[in-house]
Amino acid sequence: MGSAGNWLKEERRKTLGDWASVCLACGFAQRYFDEWEAELPTACPQCEGEMRWRCPACDARFTSVFTVECEACGVELRPRELFGVPIRKPGR
Ligand SMILES: [Zn+2]
Numbered sequence: 654m655g656s657a658g659n660w661l662k663e664e665r666r667k668t669l670g671d672w673a674s675v676c677l678a679c680g681f682a683q684r685y686f687d688e689w690e691a692e693l694p695t696a697c698p699q700c701e702g703e704m705r706w707r708c709p710a711c712d713a714r715f716t717s718v719f720t721v722e723c724e725a726c727g728v729e730l731r732p733r734e735l736f737g738v739p740i741r742k743p744g745r
C-alpha cells in the first residue's frame with residue numbers, strides 16, 4: 654500500500670495532469686496522468702458525447718484541454734466552432 658508521502662502527491666494530482674482528454678461533442682475536458690489512462694471515461698460526464706485522449710490518426714496524446722487538432726500530425730479532432738459558441742442555444 655502507499656505511504657503518507659504518496660498521499661500528498663495524489664492530492665496535488667487531482668487538479669493537474671500531464672495529458673488531456675476532451676469531449677468531441679461539447680468541449681468538456683479533463684486532465685489525467687499516465688496511470689489513469691485505463692480508467693478514463695469514454696463518455697463525457699456532461700453530455701455523454703465521445704471522449705478522446707488519443708489522436709485517431711497517430712495515437713499521440715493531447716497535452717492541452719483546448720486541443721482542437723493533433724499536436725503531432727495536425728489531424729482535426731473536433732470542430733473549432735465549439736469554442737466560444739454555445740452548442741445548444743437555449744430556447745428557439
Ligand atoms: Zn461532452
Ligand SMILES: [Zn+2]
Nearest residue numbers: 708711723726
Ligand atoms: Zn496525430
